[in-house]
Amino acid sequence: MKSFTYQRVTTPVEAAAAIAAKPGAKFLAGGTNLLDLMKLQIETPTHLIDIGRIGLDKIEPTANGGVRIGALVTNTDLAADPLIRKDYGILSRALVAGASGQLRNKATTAGNLLQRTRCPYFYDTNQPCNKRVPGSGCAAIAGFSRQLAVIGSSDACIATYPGDMAVAMTALDATVETINPAGKTRQVPISQLYRLPGKTPHLETTLEKNELITSVVLPAPAGGTHIYHKVRDRASYAFALVSVAAILFKDGTGRIAVGGIAPKPWRVPGAESLLPSGAKPFSAKLMEGARPTKESEFKVNLVERTIALVLKEGKS
Amino acid sequence: MKNEKNPPLDRIDGRMKVTGGAKYFADFAIPNMTYCVIVGSEIARGTVTNIDIKKAQGAPGVLGVFTHQNMPPIPGWDAPPSKQADGPPPKPDTEEKYRILSSPKILFDGQPIAMVVADTYERATYAASLVKATYSKQAARTDLDKHKKDEITPKGGDYARGNAKAFESAPVQLESEYTIPIEVHNPMELHGIVVHWTGADQLMIYAKTQGVNSTQQAMAQAFKLDPKNIHVHTEFMGGGFGMGLRTWPQETATVAIAKKVGRPVKLVMHRSQMFTTVGHRPYTAQSIQMGADKNGKLISIHHAATAETAKYEDFTEATVNMTKFMYDCPNVSTRYRLVRLDRSVPIWMRGPGEATGAFALESAMDEMAHKLNMDPIEFRIKNYTETDPEHNRPYSSKHLKEAYERGAEAIGWKERKNEPGVSKEDNWLAGYGMSTGVFNAFRWEASARVVLNADGSLVVQSAVTDIGPGTGTALTMIAHNVLDIPFDRIKVEYGDTSLPKAPSQGGSAIVSAVGSAVFDTCTKIKNELFELTTKAGAPLAGSKAADLSMENGNIFLSNSPSKKVAVTELLKTNNLPSIAQTADSKGSAEQEKYSMYSFSVHFVKVKVNALTGAVRVTKAVSVADSGRIISPKTAASQMIGGVTGGIGMALTEEAIIDHRFGRFVNNNLADYHVAVHADVPAIETIFIDKPDPIINPMGAKGMGEIALIGFSAAVANAVFNATGKRIRQLPITPDKVMQQVS
Ligand SMILES: Cc1cc2nc3c(=O)[nH]c(=O)nc-3n(C[C@H](O)[C@H](O)[C@H](O)COP(=O)(O)OP(=O)(O)OC[C@H]3O[C@@H](n4cnc5c(N)ncnc54)[C@H](O)[C@@H]3O)c2cc1C
Numbered sequence A: 001m002k003s004f005t006y007q008r009v010t011t012p013v014e015a016a017a018a019i020a021a022k023p024g025a026k027f028l029a030g031g032t033n034l035l036d037l038m039k040l041q042i043e044t045p046t047h048l049i050d051i052g053r054i055g056l057d058k059i060e061p062t063a064n065g066g067v068r069i070g071a072l073v074t075n076t077d078l079a080a081d082p083l084i085r086k087d088y089g090i091l092s093r094a095l096v097a098g099a100s101g102q103l104r105n106k107a108t109t110a111g112n113l114l115q116r117t118r119c120p121y122f123y124d125t126n127q128p129c130n131k132r133v134p135g136s137g138c139a140a141i142a143g144f145s146r147q148l149a150v151i152g153s154s155d156a157c158i159a160t161y162p163g164d165m166a167v168a169m170t171a172l173d174a175t176v177e178t179i180n181p182a183g184k185t186r187q188v189p190i191s192q193l194y195r196l197p198g199k200t201p202h203l204e205t206t207l208e209k210n211e212l213i214t215s216v217v218l219p220a221p222a223g224g225t226h227i228y229h230k231v232r233d234r235a236s237y238a239f240a241l242v243s244v245a246a247i248l249f250k251d252g253t254g255r256i257a258v259g260g261i262a263p264k265p266w267r268v269p270g271a272e273s274l275l276p277s278g279a280k281p282f283s284a285k286l287m288e289g290a291r292p293t294k295e296s297e298f299k300v301n302l303v304e305r306t307i308a309l310v311l312k313e314g315k316s
Numbered sequence B: 001m002k003n004e005k006n007p008p009l010d011r012i013d014g015r016m017k018v019t020g021g022a023k024y025f026a027d028f029a030i031p032n033m034t035y036c037v038i039v040g041s042e043i044a045r046g047t048v049t050n051i052d053i054k055k056a057q058g059a060p061g062v063l064g065v066f067t068h069q070n071m072p073p074i075p076g077w078d079a080p081p082s083k084q085a086d087g088p089p090p091k092p093d094t095e096e097k098y099r100i101l102s103s104p105k106i107l108f109d110g111q112p113i114a115m116v117v118a119d120t121y122e123r124a125t126y127a128a129s130l131v132k133a134t135y136s137k138q139a140a141r142t143d144l145d146k147h148k149k150d151e152i153t154p155k156g157g158d159y160a161r162g163n164a165k166a167f168e169s170a171p172v173q174l175e176s177e178y179t180i181p182i183e184v185h186n187p188m189e190l191h192g193i194v195v196h197w198t199g200a201d202q203l204m205i206y207a208k209t210q211g212v213n214s215t216q217q218a219m220a221q222a223f224k225l226d227p228k229n230i231h232v233h234t235e236f237m238g239g240g241f242g243m244g245l246r247t248w249p250q251e252t253a254t255v256a257i258a259k260k261v262g263r264p265v266k267l268v269m270h271r272s273q274m275f276t277t278v279g280h281r282p283y284t285a286q287s288i289q290m291g292a293d294k295n296g297k298l299i300s301i302h303h304a305a306t307a308e309t310a311k312y313e314d315f316t317e318a319t320v321n322m323t324k325f326m327y328d329c330p331n332v333s334t335r336y337r338l339v340r341l342d343r344s345v346p347i348w349m350r351g352p353g354e355a356t357g358a359f360a361l362e363s364a365m366d367e368m369a370h371k372l373n374m375d376p377i378e379f380r381i382k383n384y385t386e387t388d389p390e391h392n393r394p395y396s397s398k399h400l401k402e403a404y405e406r407g408a409e410a411i412g413w414k415e416r417k418n419e420p421g422v423s424k425e426d427n428w429l430a431g432y433g434m435s436t437g438v439f440n441a442f443r444w445e446a447s448a449r450v451v452l453n454a455d456g457s458l459v460v461q462s463a464v465t466d467i468g469p470g471t472g473t474a475l476t477m478i479a480h481n482v483l484d485i486p487f488d489r490i491k492v493e494y495g496d497t498s499l500p501k502a503p504s505q506g507g508s509a510i511v512s513a514v515g516s517a518v519f520d521t522c523t524k525i526k527n528e529l530f531e532l533t534t535k536a537g538a539p540l541a542g543s544k545a546a547d548l549s550m551e552n553g554n555i556f557l558s559n560s561p562s563k564k565v566a567v568t569e570l571l572k573t574n575n576l577p578s579i580a581q582t583a584d585s586k587g588s589a590e591q592e593k594y595s596m597y598s599f600s601v602h603f604v605k606v607k608v609n610a611l612t613g614a615v616r617v618t619k620a621v622s623v624a625d626s627g628r629i630i631s632p633k634t635a636a637s638q639m640i641g642g643v644t645g646g647i648g649m650a651l652t653e654e655a656i657i658d659h660r661f662g663r664f665v666n667n668n669l670a671d672y673h674v675a676v677h678a679d680v681p682a683i684e685t686i687f688i689d690k691p692d693p694i695i696n697p698m699g700a701k702g703m704g705e706i707a708l709i710g711f712s713a714a715v716a717n718a719v720f721n722a723t724g725k726r727i728r729q730l731p732i733t734p735d736k737v738m739q740q741v742s
């Protein structure tokens, strides 16, 4: 770890102002991702702004029947919230399918959204990685790529967005709210939060430099049956090979987002009209343009099978 | 010794462990401590052409940066390894020599190229990141499958009995290939050492070792010191699983560095370094040819294994040995080869080679049973042997048939359909599997000291380290069984070279070895007490020792219990503050006439998701035929731990190398998947609990290894029973299953 200075702030406005004042600064929320990356010198902030006490730790109903989740609400609290469990079951299920109890106690909503990839070569600072060192190359494409992206990736990077919570939020049509150092707030639909890598895999989101996430807003409950199915290498405490977040309605329609296969939670709204015809046609459309490696090829098939499983489960 | 079942005694150190009272090596704080961090090579083969340590030397708090250019000498490196220094000795015929920080040559990924010492761990870690090396790189050979043709034949050679061509005419034939990946022990506790030179030639060491005597010996040799001047302490260990069975070069280097720095040094390695510098279970490719007649009688087995080892050291293990004696089969041959790769040297990992071999043999037995349309247990019983066909001698004890029966009953084997792929539960396929495990039961030399105090309390002493199985608890039970002193008056002291010598904790041999020494020592004390009781003028003068018994701190006439004397009274009247005895204990020549093995049978029930390929073990039953069970509670914990390790081996554990670079890609606990709670169902443990009449006075055989050996095959066999598909490459991950099951 490199030396850094540390500062605690007490309001969102103060946080946004503080980060603008220090080039090289980063927000520290639960620290479960950032500190790991700092220990390996993959992230090397010179200054940390601890936002743990700026409030934003509430889950509140919104005027139009939805819910606003503060950026600092922990994963544990969010998963256990009665309102979330009742009306947004998919989110609660996705959360408890992620990480471990200890990590979820520390992990925050905003930190979880912004967690970085688990590509093994991103973690090995001795290897070329366009995401870590732009222009250095990508060690993963011809390497160990079994758990990496099969769609949405590029010749520069095949890393996945590894998280679970955002997959559910994508199916729920969530919106991310932010504030910038000038005090300006804005709303970003979650489908537009993550960028595809293209030639610039180091740019992962559409957030501006120094923009603070203040909350995530969920629209009024969609109803339906909520299923989150995560396929992974052990029964718990492992990142997804494939995860499916589904909201299914009685008439056979629904919304589906898939995790573990792309640089962002993968949802193709245009494909969802095919859901009533079954997993095969829907998956074919969803996975159009897939470009797996030999090692990750199985995932394309696994997506279809997991969706088939989820549709079956939705019917029973 | 009482000859009935032992009561369930709580782990004597349990409370200490859960309240933080147990001190592990890194917990020892010494004033003026410094901290050492290793910089590992970033290449797997080549030469360090330049190493820049200036920045690191100038970093805050740094006290020394050691590389091959300035490493203080280790005078005894090339002394021949002594008997006590456990671990495979460097073979003179290997192509290379590995001597830490002595040459710019890189023999494996992660090889230490610098060791940095600073006044805090954080500063040492940061300074380590400033060490910059440039290399002249060579292509690394790390892929065993690619280099099989370079195999060598290690000592011991091949084995054969009967007719080598019997297979060719066998009516039913099976030929299968199996692989197991590199597995890493990954105990929770990180490896390392705390070194304190308390005088010019006086050393205090807190180690993470499975044998304090072994570490003492290794350091004495390396630094040409009298072992008496080296004090090694390891009372507790946060898991060893075999990786602590030798003194690793970086530990020796830390001793040299501590001398140079002139302050105590603590080395605690990084998790990623646990993959490269403290051994692993080697990648092993195996093949089995099995022939049988139509009635299920085995005609022949050929078992071949090829394992990786390092360029600089040949590591061998007993991978194919089980095949030689497990079943009644006239024609058996085995073949064992090594390939020297640009890799660090492996070491034993729980259930060492046998666990690897059992995966192949016991999978093959299941495959053959299926070909014969026989129940897998019936097939094993059909080929059961009451005598050891390898050595042509009886087993000291074998109750395997009973183990099959009791395990089958407990798992509900009769629910199993012999036809695979037909049982469904909910949306899952369901299946049952079983397998056999076996491991040598040893009787090694050990010594113990026992002190009976005037207040009636007892102290039992041995240098043995408790790596977790509950050694202290077992020794308490053994002492209690001889002297019948209440459990809470018995104290066991262990894990320190100031105590009587003991072998390293390994090979499931400690209850047998150290337990026998404690038994013998306590018996000596008992005899002395009986003498005091019966001598002229004593309370029971004139009685014969043979007529006496002990219970609850009293000695009495067995047929007239009211005639008794308290042990405390006896010592008092004889003016004895205590009675102390020491005894060395070893096996007898009689034992040469027997084959001594512990046996296990594992049963599992699995469910397999036919769509996603996910496998869940939903029930596990493990039966141990390991003689008399000394400490039922800790023995059950041992079995549960073994099964948990077995589930990891079967389903999740694999250290993956990117062979382009010869480096691991999952060298952390997030990506190297040990089994977690959700992977582990309720485990039922069953003990046959019949004393072995030959091995030692307690009748106890070992059980640490058999808890794991064979388990992975039981899972693979159950997956086959559930799906009709055979996975021969561990671990059985969802992608492998999914691609086979449609
Ligand atoms: C072993 C392990 C296993 C895991 N398994 C899973 C899993 O299975 N599924 C899963 O989904 N996740 C998993 N995780 C990831 C875990 O969920 C994340 O580490 C966690 O959610 C991050 O939250 P945090 O609050 O600790 O973020 P931090 O580490 O504090 O921050 C992460 C990033 O977000 C930025 N940030 C934080 N808050 C804000 C804000 N309000 N505005 C702008 N930027 C901000 C930080 O600057 C930093 O760059 C795992 C993690 C580990 C270590």
Ligand code: SF4
Residues within 6 Å of the ligand: A117, A119, A120, A121, A122, A128, A129, A130, A131, A132, A137, A138, A139, A140, A141, A156, A157, A158, A159, A201
């Ligand atoms: S896939 Fe992306 S993150 Fe991984 S090595 Fe390539 S560029 Fe880096």
